[in-house]
Every structure is written in C-alpha cells, then in structure tokens.
Amino acid sequence: MVVRDFNPWRLADDDSIFRGFFSILADAIGASLSTTLEQATAGAKWWTRHLRWVTKPLGLLSKTAETADGLLARLGEIAQKGDSVRLEQLRDRIVALLNGTKTRVIILIDDLDRLDKQETHTLFRLIKACADFPNVCYVLAFDDTVVSKAIGERYGGGDEPAGRSFLEKIIQVPLQLPAAAREDLRSLCFARVDRALVAAGIELTENQVGEFFASFDRRASIRLTTPRAANRFGNGLMFALPSLVGETNPVDHLLVEALRAFFPEVYEVVRDNHADFSGVEGNVPGNGSQTPRGVQLLEPVLKTMPQDHADAVKALIIDLFPRLSGAYGHSGYGSDWLSSWSDGQRICAPEYCPRYFAYSVPHDDVPDSEVTAILDVARGGDGASLDGRLVSQLHGPKAGRLIEKLRAVEKTVNPIAAETLAVALSKTGKTIPNPHAFFAVAEPPTQAAILISNLLKRISHPASRVAAGRRVLEAAEPLWFGAECLRWMHVIDEPEKDASNTFTSEETAELRFALVDRIKSRAADGAPLFDPDVPQEVALLFEWWRAEGREPVQDHLVRVFTTDPEQITKFLLSQASTLWGSGSATPELGDLGAEQLKNIDLVIDVSLLADLVRSHCAGNFEKSEWHSDRDRPPEERLAEQFMYVFNKRKKDKAASDSDDHVEVAVSEAESGPDVVDPKP
Secondary structure (H helix, E strand, O other): OEEEEOOHHHOOOHHHHHHHHHHHHHHHOOOOOOOHHHHHHHHHHHHHHHOHHHHHHHOOOOOHHHHHHHHHHHHHHHHHHOOOOOHHHHHHHHHHHHHOOOOOEEEEEOOHHHOOHHHHHHHHHHHHHHOOOOOEEEEEOOOHHHHHHHHHOOOOOOOHHHHHHHHHHHOOOOOOOOOOOHHHHHHHHHHHHHHHHHHHOOOOOHHHHHHHHHHHHHOHHHHOOOHHHHHHHHHHHHHHOHHHOOOOOHHHHHHHHHHHHHOHHHHHHHHHOHHHOOOOOOOOOOOOOOOOHHHHHHHHHHOOOOHHHHHHHHHHHHHHOHHHOHHHOOOOOOHHHHHHHHHOOOOOOOOOHHHHHHOOOOOOOOOHHHHHHHHHHHHOOOHHHHHHHHHHHOOOHHHHHHHHHHHHOOOOOOHHHHHHHHHHHHOOOOOOOOOOOOOHHHOHHHHHHHHHHHHHOOOOOHHHHHHHHHHHHHHOOOHHHHHHHHHOOOOOOOHHHHHHOOOOHHHHHHHHHHHHHHHHHHHHOOOOOOOOOOHHHHHHHHHHHHHHOHHHHHHHHHHHHHHOOHHHHHHHHHHOOEEOOOOOOOOEEOOOOHHHHHHHHHHOOHHHHHHHHHHHOOOOOOOOOOOOOOOOOHHHHHHHHHHHHHHHHHHHHHHHHHHHHHHHHHHHHOOOOOOOOOOO
C-alpha cells in the first residue's frame, strides 16, 4: 500500500491539475507516463534552451558552430512536434499501468473547502472522472457545508441541497468527525503556546503563567472550537514573539495574539486605532460623561456577535486596556498608573502599544534591550564603548526616548555605572536635539542634564561625588551643556529642601570654577559666549559672573564688541524674550524690556553698552521709542527698545535720587534752622 498527498493549490489551471494528479499516481507505483519519444523531445527542449549561448560566440570563430546551429534547429522541430500529450492519452496510460500492478494507492486530499469555487468544481470533476481507477481510493477531508454550497452553484438546483446530492453520488463512505473535546483543544493550544515560548527563549514566571491562563480561559477560548484554531494561534505566536523578546510584556503579547487569532475583526479595530485604547482618559472639562472613542469604535463589531462572545471580548479588552474599564462598569484608572504600565512594558502604556502591532520596535523608539546593554557597559566602566552606544541612539526622536527610559531607572543605577554614564552623557550634548520649546524643561537637553545630576546622586561619598561632578563639567560638550548640567546640580537654596540638590551650595561653587576655567579659556580664543540660535549659550556669561563678578565678563564682552561690532546686535538678540503665539509650534523673537536690561547689567554696565549701541547699531536713538513693530528689522527694533528702556531707567533713577535728596533735606530742616532747602 502506498499513500500519497495531492495538493491542488500548487497547480495553476485545470489541465495542470489533471496532469499533476496522473503524475502522482504514476510515481506511487514506480512507473513513468512518458514514452521514449516524449523523453527525447523533453531532452531536445533542454538542449535548445541551454546550448544557444554556446553556438552564438562559436559562430565568430569557427564554421563548426553552423553545424551546431543546424542541429539545434532540428532539435527545436522535434520538441515542437512532441510538445503535448492529450489528457485522454495520459488517462489511458495510467489505467494500463494500474492494471499491471498489485500496489494499492491511497490519495489524501485535505482542505478542499479552502479552494475557490472554480478549483472545487475542477477537483470534483477529476475525482468523478477517475473514481473507477483500479487499486486507487481517495480520502477527502473538507467542510461539507462549504463544499456543498460551492458545488451546488454548478450542479442541480444551484443551492446547498443540490451540492449535497452531488456529493452523495461520489462519496461512498461519509464520516462526520466528532467535535474535539474542550480539554483536548486546550491541551493542544497550550502545547502550541509552550512551543512558541521555548522557540523565542521566553520563560514565564509562575504569576505570569497564571495571569495568562486565567485571562485566556475566560476570554479568548470561547472561540477555540477546532484544532485548526489552536494551530493558527500557535503559528501566529511563532512569528510574533521572537522579534520582540524583552521589548514587550510576554503575557500581554500572548493575549493580543489571541485577540488576533480568535477575534480578528476586533483586533483590526484595535490595531488601527491603538491610541484610543492605550493610556488613560484625559480630563477634558465638560466631557466627563462622554463615551471613550475606543468603546464607540468597538460597539458596531460587538453587535454582530452572540452576547457571550461580546462579553468575552469586553473582558479581554479590559485586561489589555484598563483605560476602557470605566466605560464597561468597572473602576477607572488615573494617570498615576502610566509609569507602572510603562515599567511593565504593558500594551496599555502609550509608548509600548505600537510595538505589539508593528512586530518590531518603531524607528523612533529605543529597544529596551539597548537600554539594558548601555547600563551593562556602564557597569563595567568602559567609557569608550559607552560613548559609541550613546551617540548611536541620541539623535532625532530616539534621543528623548532614551533619556526618558534612563530616567525611569536613574534611582536604581549602580554607583559605578552612574558615574560612567553621567560622564559619557555629558559628552553627547552636540548630538542631542535642541529644539526651541515653550516648556524647555521637558526637552532632551534639560532632561539629560537632570538625568546626569540624579545619576551623580547615586554616589554616596561626598568627595567622590564632587570629583565625578568635576569630571562631568570638564567633559561636557558643547560648553553650554556643561552650564545646563551645573544648573541642575543645585536647584534650591532652602535648607529644609536640601535633599533635592545633588551638591551643597559650597560644593556647587567649587564645581562652578571647573566650568569657568573652560569658559575663560574659550573667551581667550575670542569666542563671544552667546548665540541667538542657542538660548542656553548665554548662560556661560552668567556662570562666569557668578564665579568672578561683572568686571572680567565685561572686559571680555567689550573686546568682542570692539573687535566685531556686529556682535553687539547678536548679543541683544540673545537677550530678547521669546514669544509663543496661541497654537503655534514655532517661537517668535520677542522684545527687550526692563527685566532683560536688569540681566544685561549683571554682565556689562548698561551705560557702556549704550555707548556701543549708539556708535555701531542702526536705529533712531535721539528720540527712541519702545514699540513692537514686527515688520521692522529685529536688529533695529531691539536696539531702539534697549535704548528706550536704558534712557527711561536712567531718568527714573535720577528722579529717584532727587526724591531721596529732598526727603533727607526735609528731615534735617525739621531738626534746626541752619539747613538750607535743597534745590529742586
């Protein structure tokens, strides 16, 4: 006895299906359907295809090629003449071969219900035409309802009963397979899950195993009705799990793949609108009773299901996305849950949710495995290797994500790793994106500086911590990033809140000199220490002022302005405020007012700067007025604003000094007649 599978899906048309079937029968009994002539023509075809590339170049060298060309032409004629054999001839040959053998052949044909209608018609026509072949029997596996509907459209009354009537004439022994026992299906399904986990190298904890089994059994398993469903789920896991090992929560990943396998119509809604399912509901005034959009999107799909299936979907959705639990009658979840969901790599965490549907880490995200690798390298103290890993990630949107992920673990980093990582991060300021932003503290440079300060906190010994802080400031690039790091090393002067600081005020003053030495070195090279395009750059002047007072900073600025008067205007531009229009993502250059003048006076005497502005800048300074005309060149507008505020301040100060003089004189006059009244 010989058993052969026949797979009609691999064959393109009716003729191919018949020829393929006859070939399988011949192979089963060890015979050939081709005659000697047909084998010769097949050989002729091969030679004509493969020798043409030889004869063409030979023709350039020898007449022998002409003979070879003639031979090939003759072979082509033979091939054409014996190119096809009629199906009737093949049928007769296979019958003769089967009659001449005692071998019994069993042909297995599975999944007929997965063929399209035309292929189904062809296959049953084949079986009907070959049902009387000697020593051959057929085992067909299919969903009789699906096949009956497909056959019925072609035969009889054109409906399912007509199709069943047709099948009864062909199928001699119909066997209805019993429904698989629920426990057997569960065992098969869990075996497939276990196989996928092992293949991906994932080992669940005891709690995770219980969490998955409980959620799967009460939710997704309602549609686990056939072995095929279990296999489909297992195959999906074999594909999905390996690509995201360590990047997602394994229980959530199993459950979302169960949603895809058993409730594909629901999965599509969630996949295409995952932002409406992850996270928590925003606190929008007046919208407290509004149904979450995720619930609205699911409602049409749930209405098409039996109630028990819809209830199972709701329960599974709540397990995966607690954001919607309140809408389904359960307790709600506030934003305080987001950090724990993110720590657990849950699908309900907005930053992790896209991974579950993309089967990869999005291009603008950083793999958790990379964060682990960075911490491992830092723990080993290999600063050079760490520099390379950081630079490869700290660009574009990835920079913010890496810093965010490192900040999530900053309180648990090993002290040795903390120092190595802090110093390495300080060197990466040029790489980190530095956008103009209304809330600059949330942007990558400031977040990186806060991260560095908090990493240094992990060093318990004060002297070692100060030494590490000095290393950070000596290594920081660009220089303004060092000033940004120093800014967050001591953030508050209230003694009762000193725990918020990484360094004491005395330690911070000591560290400042390490940075100021670099600032002075750069100033000696003639660098201006301010840049209108980099708001943080001007902090270098003020850190120098804090360390040594105004005089050396002023001397430096006067040298810069005298050498290159255009720098005066750039300095004013760097001091101007920044305006943000309503709903605008782009900042606008603001104005120079009294507050800006006060800050400028810390680093250079505004009277001295006023003389420089009059000498080198364009504008009406005789009768300067303060205006915000955005149509004028900003250089002229800011210069006139500066002079107006300066003159007003000078006038107000003079008036104030005069009032003080009058008050003193009056006080003295009251004490005796010898005091002369002051002049107005």
